[in-house]
Amino acid sequence: MTALTVEALTHSFGGLQALNAVTLSAGVGERLVVLGPNGAGKTTLFNVVTGLIRADAGRIRLFERDVTTLAPHRRARLGLGRTFQITTLFPRLTVLDSVLLAVQGADGARFAFHRPLRAYPRLFEAAERLLDEWGLLDRAHVMTRQLSYGEQRQLELVLALAARPRVLLLDEPTAGLSPGETANVTAMIGRFPRDVTILLIEHDMDVALALAERVVVLFQGRVLAAGTRDDIRRDVRVAEIYLGVDEA
Amino acid sequence: MNRAAVAVAAALLAAVPLALSSYHVGLVTKMLIFAIFAMSLNLVLGYAGLPSLGHAAYFGVAAYAVALVTLRVSDNFWIGFGAGLAAAALTSALFGLLALRAQGSYLLMITLALAQVLWGIAFGWRSLTGGDDGLPGIMRPGPGLPWSLGTGTAFYYFVLVVFALATGALSIVVRSPFGRALVGIRESARRMEVLGYDVWLHTYVAFVLAGTLAGVAGALFVYYNGFVSPAYVSIVFSAMALIMVILGGAGTLFGPALGSAAIVFLENGISAYTERWLLVLGLIYVAVTLFAPTGLVGVLRRVRRWA
Numbered sequence: 172m173t174a175l176t177v178e179a180l181t182h183s184f185g186g187l188q189a190l191n192a193v194t195l196s197a198g199v200g201e202r203l204v205v206l207g208p209n210g211a212g213k214t215t216l217f218n219v220v221t222g223l224i225r226a227d228a229g230r231i232r233l234f235e236r237d238v239t240t241l242a243p244h245r246r247a248r249l250g251l252g253r254t255f256q257i258t259t260l261f262p263r264l265t266v267l268d269s270v271l272l273a274v275q276g277a278d279g280a281r282f283a284f285h286r287p288l289r290a291y292p293r294l295f296e297a298a299e300r301l302l303d304e305w306g307l308l309d310r311a312h313v314m315t316r317q318l319s320y321g322e323q324r325q326l327e328l329v330l331a332l333a334a335r336p337r338v339l340l341l342d343e344p345t346a347g348l349s350p351g352e353t354a355n356v357t358a359m360i361g362r363f364p365r366d367v368t369i370l371l372i373e374h375d376m377d378v379a380l381a382l383a384e385r386v387v388v389l390f391q392g393r394v395l396a397a398g399t400r401d402d403i404r405r406d407v408r409v410a411e412i413y414l415g416v417d418e419a
Numbered sequence: 420m421n422r423a424a425v426a427v428a429a430a431l432l433a434a435v436p437l438a439l440s441s442y443h444v445g446l447v448t449k450m451l452i453f454a455i456f457a458m459s460l461n462l463v464l465g466y467a468g469l470p471s472l473g474h475a476a477y478f479g480v481a482a483y484a485v486a487l488v489t490l491r492v493s494d495n496f497w498i499g500f501g502a503g504l505a506a507a508a509l510t511s512a513l514f515g516l517l518a519l520r521a522q523g524s525y526l527l528m529i530t531l532a533l534a535q536v537l538w539g540i541a542f543g544w545r546s547l548t549g550g551d552d553g554l555p556g557i558m559r560p561g562p563g564l565p566w567s568l569g570t571g572t573a574f575y576y577f578v579l580v581v582f583a584l585a586t587g588a589l590s591i592v593v594r595s596p597f598g599r600a601l602v603g604i605r606e607s608a609r610r611m612e613v614l615g616y617d618v619w620l621h622t623y624v625a626f627v628l629a630g631t632l633a634g635v636a637g638a639l640f641v642y643y644n645g646f647v648s649p650a651y652v653s654i655v656f657s658a659m660a661l662i663m664v665i666l667g668g669a670g671t672l673f674g675p676a677l678g679s680a681a682i683v684f685l686e687n688g689i690s691a692y693t694e695r696w697l698l699v700l701g702l703i704y705v706a707v708t709l710f711a712p713t714g715l716v717g718v719l720r721r722v723r724r725w726a
Contacts, residue, residue, distance in 0.1 A: 221613055223609065223612070223613070242612075242617070243612040243613055244612050244613075244614075244615050244616050244617045244618070247612070247613050247614060247615035247616075248615045251613075252613065252614075253613050255609075255610070259607055259609060259610045260606075260607065260610070261602075261603055261606035261607055261610070262606060263606060264602065264603070264606060268599070271599065272599060272600065272603045272611070272614065273614050275596050275599070275600070276600075276611070276614035276615040276616050277614075277615055278596075280596045281596055281597075281600060281615070281616060282596070282597055282600075282621075283595055283596045283597060284591075284592050284595040284596070284597035284598065284624075285591065285595065286591065286595055287591060287594040287595055288594055288595060288596055288599055289594070291596065294596075330610070330614070334614050334615060
C-alpha cells in the first residue's frame with residue numbers, strides 16, 4: 172500500500188502552469204525529498220495536496236482513499252500533516268498552548284465547549300510529553316513570538332507531529348537557519364517515528380541527502396527526474412538545472 | 420481577573436440597590452445589559468478575531484420579537500423571552516451563512532449591510548413595527564415568573580442574575596477546547612485547518628452563540644425601557660458594542676463589561692451637556708486605538724505590574 176499517491180496533478184495560476192501533470196507516490200514510512208529550483212512548483216504541490224489550493228485536474232490519494240476534493244481539515248484528520256516554509260505559528264500563544272491546540276485538533280474534544288480545557292488532562296499529558304521529547308519543555312510558558320527563529324522552526328515541527336500525522340509534508344524546515352540549528356533540525360527529523368511517511372522540500376543538499384531515500388526533482392511544474400539519491404546525483408539534467416553545471 | 424477581584428465585584432454589584440438612588444440603580448442596570456451585549460460581540464471579535472459591525476441586528480431582532488409577542492400574543496415572560504432568543508438565534512444562523520464567506524473588512528461591511536436591511540424593515544414596515552415611533556407599552560415581566568419585576572430593584576437583581584449566568588457560561592466557553600480553538604483561528608486560521616479544525620464550522624457556531632447572547636441583552640433592554648425602536652438595530656448600537664469591546668479589552672473575559680460601564684457612564688454624563696455624544700464616542704475610539712490598544716484591561720494589568 173502506498174501512503175500518498177499523486178496522479179497527473181495540474182494547477183495553474185492564471186497563465187502560469189505551476190503544476191503540470193505531476194505524478195509521484197510514497198510508500199508507508201518512506202522519506203522522499205522534493206528538489207527543484209525556485210518556482211518549480213514545490214510549495215504549490217504541497218498546497219494542492221493539503222487542500223489549501225484546489226487541483227485543476229488530477230487525483231490525490233491518501234492510503235488508497237481519494238481525497239482530491241476533501242476540505243483541508245478532513246485531509247488532516249485522515250493523517251495528513253504539514254509545516255510551512257514561512258513560519259505559521261500562533262505568535263501570541265505560549266508554546267504549551269500552541270501544542271495543546273495541535274494535540275486537541277486530532278482529539279475528539281476539539282469541539283467541546285461545555286468544560287474548560289483543564290478538564291482534559293490527557294491533552295496536557297500529550298502536549299508536555301511532546302515538549303519534553305523534543306527539548307522545548309523549559310520553553311513551555313514562553314510566548315511563541317519571543318522564541319528564537321530556530322526554536323520557532325522546531326515548534327513548527329512539534330506542532331505538525333502533535334497532530335499524529337501518518338504522512339507529513341515538510342516545506343523547507345531548515346530555511347534561514349544557521350549551520351548549528353540546521354544540524355539540530357535535521358537530527359530531529361531523523362528521529363521522527365519510522366512509520367511516518369515524509370515528503371521534504373529542501374534546498375540544502377546535505378540535509379536532503381541525509382534524510383532522503385528517494386528524490387523527486389521538479390522543474391517548471393513537471394517531474395524532471397525521480398530515483399534514488401545516487402541516480403539523481405548522476406543525472407546530468409538535474410545537475411544542469413539544479414546543482415550547477417560545474418558539478419556535472 | 421482573579422477570584423478575589425470577582426468576589427469583590429459581585430459583592431459591590433449586589434449592594435448597588437442598597438447604596439444608590441433608584442436613578443443610579445437604573446443606570447447600573449443599563450450597564451449590565453450592555454455588558455452582556457458587548458461580551459457577546461467579544462466572543463466573535465475578541466476571541467475568534469471576526470470583526471462585525473452589525474451585531475445590533477440580533478440585539479434588535481430579539482427586542483422586536485419580545486415586544487411583538489408581549490403586546491400581541493402573550494404577556495407570559497417565558498414565551499416572550501423565548502421568542503426573543505429564538506429570533507436572535509435564527510437571524511444569526513442565517514446571517515452567519517451569508518457573512519462568514521468573507522473575511523476582515525469585507526466581513527465588517529457585509530454584517531453592516533445585513534443589519535441595515537433589518538433596520539430598513541423596522542423603519543419601513545409601520546403596521547408591524549410601528550416604524551419610526553417604535554412599539555411602546557411593554558411592561559416589566561411578571562406573569563410566568565415567581566415574583567414581580569415591577570420595581571427597579573427587583574428588575575436590577577433579575578438582570579444581575581442573567582449577567583452572572585452569561586458571564587459564567589462565557590468563562591467556561593472561552594476556556595474550553597472550542598474557545599481555545601477560536602483563539603487559534605484568530606492567530607492563524609490556515610495553521611488550524613491543517614491541524615484538522617473545521618475553521619468555518621467553529622466560527623459559525625461562535626457567530627450563532629454570540630448572536631443568541633446578544634438577543635438576551637436585547638430582550639432585557641426592551642423590558643428595561645418598556646419600548647423598542649429602530650435605534651435598537653441601528654449602526655449606532657452596533658458601533659457602541661464594538662467600542663465597548665475595544666475600550667474594555669478585546670479577547671478578555673471582563674474587558675467588555677468594563678467598556679460597557681465606562682461608555683454608559685460617559686454617555687449619561689456627557690448627554691447632559693451636549694447633543695454631540697456620537698462625536699465624543701468617536702474620539703474615544705480613536706484615542707483608545709492610538710494610546711491603549713489593549714483597552715482598559717491592558718492598562719489595569721500594566722498598572723498592577725508596576726505596583
